Amino acid sequence: MGNRILYAIGEIQAASPWHPENSMPLQTGWRELILRDLIRKAEDIGADAIIGLGYRDDGAIRNEETGVSLKRVVATGLAVKLSCAA
Secondary structure, three states, X not given: OOOEEEEEEEEEEEEOOOEEOOOOOOOOOHHHXXXXXXXXXXXXXXXXXXXXXXXXXXXXXXXXXXXXXXEOEEEEEEEEEEEXXX
């Protein structure tokens, strides 16, 4: 049996819906929803795994109509492919 070799495909991202800046996303289970979206993106590009998973706040934007500042949470990770070497 050969060794497993890991190589990077590229960084992928998925984001929550926009929500008020000083709060968490309004959806229940928002982390799981973002992670599912990230997994789907990895599968779409043929990745076998995601490494270096992290969550961060995206920069806030101001809604001109309401004057409310909005932000979203972004999940990022590195999509990788595993292969067998002889």
